[in-house]
Amino acid sequence: MGTRHALVTGGGSGVGKAIALALAEAGIEVTICGRRQQSLDTVAQSNRRIHGVSADVTDEASVKALYETAAAARGAFDIVVANAGMSGSAPAHKTTLGDWQRTLDVNLTGAFLTVRPALAGMLERKRGHIVFVASTAGLKGYAYVAPYVAAKHGVVGLMRALACETAKSGVTVNAVCPGFTETEMLDGSIARIVEKTGRSASEARAMLAATNPQGRLIEPDEVAATVLWLAGENARSITGQAISVSGGETW
Numbered sequence: 001m002g003t004r005h006a007l008v009t010g011g012g013s014g015v016g017k018a019i020a021l022a023l024a025e026a027g028i029e030v031t032i033c034g035r036r037q038q039s040l041d042t043v044a045q046s047n048r049r050i051h052g053v054s055a056d057v058t059d060e061a062s063v064k065a066l067y068e069t070a071a072a073a074r075g076a077f078d079i080v081v082a083n084a085g086m087s088g089s090a091p092a093h094k095t096t097l098g099d100w101q102r103t104l105d106v107n108l109t110g111a112f113l114t115v116r117p118a119l120a121g122m123l124e125r126k127r128g129h130i131v132f133v134a135s136t137a138g139l140k141g142y143a144y145v146a147p148y149v150a151a152k153h154g155v156v157g158l159m160r161a162l163a164c165e166t167a168k169s170g171v172t173v174n175a176v177c178p179g180f181t182e183t184e185m186l187d188g189s190i191a192r193i194v195e196k197t198g199r200s201a202s203e204a205r206a207m208l209a210a211t212n213p214q215g216r217l218i219e220p221d222e223v224a225a226t227v228l229w230l231a232g233e234n235a236r237s238i239t240g241q242a243i244s245v246s247g248g249e250t251w
Helices: 014-025 037-044 060-074 097-125 146-166 184-197 201-209 220-230
Strands: 005-009 029-034 050-054 079-082 128-133 171-178 242-245
Touching: 005 014, 005 060, 005 097, 014 029, 014 037, 014 050, 014 079, 014 128, 014 220, 029 037, 029 060, 037 050, 050 060, 060 097, 079 097, 097 128, 097 146, 097 171, 128 146, 128 220, 146 171, 146 242, 171 220, 184 201, 220 242
Parallel strands: 005 029, 005 079, 029 050, 079 128, 128 171, 171 242
Antiparallel strands: none
16 A cells, blocks of 8 residues: 545644644645635645645535545545534524534534545445544533534534444544644634633633643644544554543543
8 A cells, every 4th residue: 555645624724734744744645625725835835745725615516626636636535534613602592593504514514525525435445544523512512502512413423323334344433522622713712702701811711721620721733643543553443433632521
């Protein structure tokens, strides 16, 4: 088997960027996607094995074009990391249908559209690794983010269903479930807490860190290391698992 090829959605920042760098540093060719080409290009400049292709994971035609472009350049995907996501915050009774739908479109339907084109080829080749970046919100509830919690629970359910379908094929399907992680998305959460509660940014950050029994925020590199392991030969018996990277918040 030659050089492997990975897809990382939402690869222009945060956890996706860290995952792309970890895979590339392990000698894997990586296609990253996102909606902002400039962010992708910036990440790609940091490692010659990273290649940015703009795509919208909520758009079936856009994902199809992404697969075609990437396959023509570097071959079929051996690893698919469905990482793209977004979150908002509101009490459930004030959540609009539009907010609900957008959250599910990006986090759940986007995850499905990301991995579906890879399945037939992986099953035929009898190898491949699919990793969903879910969240501890896929394992427990949090107040004021009902659409996000519902979507991430859906991602974990999707992962388990695909793991059942592929178990005898040599393909593994897993999810990584980080707690609050030092990313741009976290900065947005902190800003919303400040706006709605009057707490300072440092107080809001401390409040989120306190949900982790270790009393700290997760680093993107920790999530990336877990994905790298799941995409490796030593994890060939690991499938259907939702791995909590949370300092013991969930298990």
